[in-house]
Amino acid sequence: MSEQEILQKNLAQFLVKDVFNTITEDDILKIVGPNVWEHKGKRLTAGQIQSLKSQAKNFQESGLWQVLRAELLHLALETGYKKSKTEADQIAGKLLHYLTDVIDSKLVNMSK
Numbered sequence: 487m488s489e490q491e492i493l494q495k496n497l498a499q500f501l502v503k504d505v506f507n508t509i510t511e512d513d514i515l516k517i518v519g520p521n522v523w524e525h526k527g528k529r530l531t532a533g534q535i536q537s538l539k540s541q542a543k544n545f546q547e548s549g550l551w552q553v554l555r556a557e558l559l560h561l562a563l564e565t566g567y568k569k570s571k572t573e574a575d576q577i578a579g580k581l582l583h584y585l586t587d588v589i590d591s592k593l594v595n596m597s598k
Contacts, residue, residue: 497573508584511592542596551593558586
């Protein structure tokens with residue numbers, strides 16, 4: 487790998503990690519406290535929270551999520567590393583990996 491390629495790879499990693507205004511778990515559904523969740527600025531009822539917790543746990547443990555997660559991570563690896571030809575390819579792969587991690591983390595935190 488040439489010095490230019492190494493610099494481009496490091497720049498792409500820096501841009502994705504530190505510069506782009508990417509989403510976080512709180513942008514999807516904000517968990518303020520154990521029984522205080524907010525969606526689009528509105529508090530959810532206890533019944534809504536219980537229902538979402540149950541659904542998140544079931545989805546997280548489902549074969550469907552395991553397959554989707556594995557496919558997304560595989561595509562991120564292929565796009566961002568193995569088949570990448572440009573910095574944009576690397577950024578796209580890293581963003582896909584990051585988004586998959588955000589969703590996975592959100593499911594874990596919702597299931598608690």
